[in-house]
Amino acid sequence: MNIPPLLTLFLLAHVIADFYLQPHNMAKKKNKKCLYLIGHAFIYTACIALVPSILICLDVMAYSPYILWMFLLLSISHLVIDYLKRFVGKLKIKREFTYDQLTHIAFITLAWCLWGKNLSVSHILNETAHVFLIALGLLILMRPIGIFIERGDIWDFDKASDNSKEEAQAQKHENTSRLIGYLERIIIYILLLSGQYTAIAFVIATKTIARYPEINNEEKHLKASYYIIGTLLSVTSVFVVTILLGLAGIG
Secondary structure (H helix, E strand, C coil): CCCCHHHHHHHHHHHHHHHHCCCHHHHHHCCCCHHHHHHHHHHHHHHHHHHHHHHHHCCCECCCHHHHHHHHHHHHHHHHHHHHHHHHHHHCCCCHHHHHHHHHHHHHHHHHHHCHHHCCECHHHHHCHHHHHHHHHHHHHHHHHHHHHHCCCCCCCHHHCCCCCCHHHHHHHHHHHHHHHHHHHHHHHHHHHHCCHHHHHHHHHHHHHHCHHHHHCCCCCCCHHHHHHHHHHHHHHHHHHHHHCCCCCCC
16 A cells, blocks of 8 residues: 555644553543543644645655645534544444544545645655655554554453453553553564564563463463464554555564
8 A cells, every 4th residue: 555645744733643642541431521622633634734734844855735625624614523433432342443543544535535635745755755664654553553452342351351350450550551552562563673583483482481470370460362462463463554544564
């Protein structure tokens, strides 16, 4: 898949604003309090506005009315989608996170198709496009994919957990697992881009050996089958994102 450089930058701005500049507290409370919703909308709007602003300042792209239309569509659509999610959340729809992100991405793609592809950009942006693609892939594989797996949009891990755990202990284990998942995906992503395919198996084997006591103890932690499912989902996500962004075989 060949993602145009300008579309890549807007997707990058979306990921940064929606995941890295939106604290967990804001993400939780924006569905109940308009103040948090407006705060997130302001941050998102600023990130979207930065993309054309920086490109214009660097003479990489000339100003066009199309830029304004893209900015308005992306900013307004994001606010409206997040606002409507307050009511959708009450319906307790499964895979709400997936549908939410797919809708946002659909509007970003629509904005690019309507106006973005008609904008002329310098060859400099085309030559450095792979750098932004790699950055986009890395950011997607950390928090967005992590949330996607944790929320159980593919597999319901909540049913697999041991309800007898104390809340504090469960939270500590969850944070540790999250960090391991981040590191696992980052390392595999780097190895995949470098063409070191055999080393990927070594990473997975090392993680399995290190967590063998945890896997083997069903009374304290998740059963081995759920551990395997989580690991395979994490590893598969790296391959899927790399292929979708057209980065496979870049090394």
